[in-house]
Amino acid sequence: MNPNNRLFSVPFFALVVVMTLFLSLSASDAEESGPGGGMAIPARFDSAGEFVGGIAAVKAGDKWGFIGESGVFIIEPRFDDAGSFSGSLAPVKTGGTWGYVDKTGRLVIDGLDFVGVFAEGLASVEIGNKWGWVNDAGKVVIEPQFDDALPFSNGLGRVKVGEKWGCIDRTGKIVIEPQFDDIWGFFEGLAPVRIGEKWGFIDATGAVVIEPRFDHVWTFSGGLAAVKTGKSCGYVDTVGLFVIEPTYRDALSFSDGLARVKAGRKWGLIDTSGGTVVKSRYDFIGDFSEGLAWVLAGKEFGYIDRMGTVVIGPSYANAGDFSEGLARVDAGGKWGFIDKTGAYAIQPVYEDARGFSEGMAAVKFNGKWGYIKNPLK
Numbered sequence: 487m488n489p490n491n492r493l494f495s496v497p498f499f500a501l502v503v504v505m506t507l508f509l510s511l512s513a514s515d516a517e518e519s520g521p522g523g524g525m526a527i528p529a530r531f532d533s534a535g536e537f538v539g540g541i542a543a544v545k546a547g548d549k550w551g552f553i554g555e556s557g558v559f560i561i562e563p564r565f566d567d568a569g570s571f572s573g574s575l576a577p578v579k580t581g582g583t584w585g586y587v588d589k590t591g592r593l594v595i596d597g598l599d600f601v602g603v604f605a606e607g608l609a610s611v612e613i614g615n616k617w618g619w620v621n622d623a624g625k626v627v628i629e630p631q632f633d634d635a636l637p638f639s640n641g642l643g644r645v646k647v648g649e650k651w652g653c654i655d656r657t658g659k660i661v662i663e664p665q666f667d668d669i670w671g672f673f674e675g676l677a678p679v680r681i682g683e684k685w686g687f688i689d690a691t692g693a694v695v696i697e698p699r700f701d702h703v704w705t706f707s708g709g710l711a712a713v714k715t716g717k718s719c720g721y722v723d724t725v726g727l728f729v730i731e732p733t734y735r736d737a738l739s740f741s742d743g744l745a746r747v748k749a750g751r752k753w754g755l756i757d758t759s760g761g762t763v764v765k766s767r768y769d770f771i772g773d774f775s776e777g778l779a780w781v782l783a784g785k786e787f788g789y790i791d792r793m794g795t796v797v798i799g800p801s802y803a804n805a806g807d808f809s810e811g812l813a814r815v816d817a818g819g820k821w822g823f824i825d826k827t828g829a830y831a832i833q834p835v836y837e838d839a840r841g842f843s844e845g846m847a848a849v850k851f852n853g854k855w856g857y858i859k860n861p862l863k
Contacts, residue, residue: 526846527557529856534848535570536840537857541589542848543568543576544855552576552591555846557857561591572604573622584611586624594624605637608656619643619658628658639671640690651679653692662692673705676724687711687726696726704739708758712737712745719747721760730760744792746771755794764794775807778826787815789828798828810842811862821849831861 533545541552541560551563552571567579575586575594585596586609602610608619608627618630634646642653642661652664666688668680676687676695686698687706702714710721710729720732721740736748744755744763754766764771771790772780778789778797788800789808804816812823812831822834823842838850845863848855 524858525849525851525856526859527553527857529849529851529854531855534840534855534857535568536843536848537846538570538572538843540844541571541576542846542857543570550578555844560589561587572609573607575604575622575624577601586620588624595620595626602635603637605639606641606656608638608643610635610637610643617645627656628654631658636669637671639673639677640675642672642690644669644671662688670705673707674709674724676706676711678703678705678711685713695724696722704737707740708743710740710745710758712739721745729758730756741774742792744774763792764790772805773807775809776811776826778808778813780805780807780813789813789826797826798824806841810845810860812842812860814839814841814847823847825862832858 531544531546535543537555540555543550544553544563546563549563550565550568551559552561552568554560565578565580569577571589574588578585578587578593580596583596584598584601585593586601587593598611598613599615600612604622607622610617611620611630613630616630617632617635618626619628619635621627632645632647636644638656641656644651645654645664647664650664651666651669652660653662653669655661666679666681670678672690675689678685679688679698681698683701684698685700685703686694687696687703689695700713700715704712706724709723712719713722713732715732717735718732719734719737720728721730721737723729734747734749738746740758743758746753747756747766749766752766753768753771754762755764755771757763769782769784774792778791780787781790781800783800785803786800787802787805788796789798789805791797802815803818806814808826812825814821815824815834817834820834821836821839822830823832823839825831836849836851837853840848842860845860846857847860849858
């Protein structure tokens with residue numbers, strides 16, 4: 487062997503190893519960081535929630551933890567399940583029981599059979615087949631004593647005693663005797679209740695304001711509630727008089743002066759006088775968000791404004807609400823984000839995507855979840 491060749495053989499082999507390792511690491515980094523390396527937090531999680539208060543719940547392997555906006559774990563993954571923070575606490579599950587952790591990862595209460603969401607500073611919890619409430623410090627403030635419980639609204643919590651529903655105040659005192667077969671939350675001072683097979687409305691004292699005579703009802707919004715009588719839906723005022731006659735096959739609550747109604751097999755929009763804003767021509771209409779609502783026409787999604795004008799023509803396989811100026815859309819199996827003109831702000835390259843929250847959106851890339859930043863922020 488030529489001595490000169492021997493001099494170069496070892497360094498050349500080492501260079502090949504180093505370059506191979508570098509390329510391998512670079513490929514791995516590229517897989518995590520997404521197309522063009524554009525992900526703010528690389529795709530390395532098995533599931534990912536939205537950011538709330540600068541913190542998101544994520545799943546790594548079979549355990550859940552919490553990360554900050556830098557992607558660094560602030561609470562290491564050790565839970566079997568987890569939800570988003572609400573105020574200072576987040577629900578977590580460990581070994582078959584639920585509890586709440588604070589933002590340092592300290593378990594402030596555990597041993598719960600199930601937990602509800604926080605509303606008006608209180609969350610319903612189940613202990614030994616009975617329900618009570620904890621406050622946002624994790625302290626039990628209403629002892630578990632009810633057969634079921636639903637979130638507080640207008641200062642009242644809904645509770646089930648035996649087979650009947652009533653309401654308690656924030657001290658746990660029953661203020662509306664359990665007498666209803668079902669009850670919803672209070673909106674604009676009235677709550678839907680069911681007695682037998684019929685629905686009506688009560689006020690915050692428990693007095694029946696609208697006698698149960700409807701086959702179904704929705705909550706009040708803008709002084710009107712959708713009701714169903716027989717096979718037709720219309721809208722009543724707060725004393726139960728029809729303002730919009732029951733001529734629709736289906737109807738939903740008003741929101742900012744508009745309501746979705748179904749005539750025949752198609753959905754449209756009406757105003758509070760019952761006037762048609764959008765003729766019934768869509769297979770469904772989503773909620774308005776930031777001035778636009780998605781619509782389903784056949785098998786394609788697009789967007790309309792509050793006047794019913796088609797702003798972005800139906801061309802997507804799926805679509806979500808606008809959030810922070812952008813909406814997620816499925817363009818034939820890949821998800822991206824469009825602005826309100828329909829232009830792509832983020833190209834459709836992801837396997838799945840969630841909406842933006844606090845400037846970040848969870849996206850799925852190569853089977854893993856990570857986060858991208860809102861380019862409009």
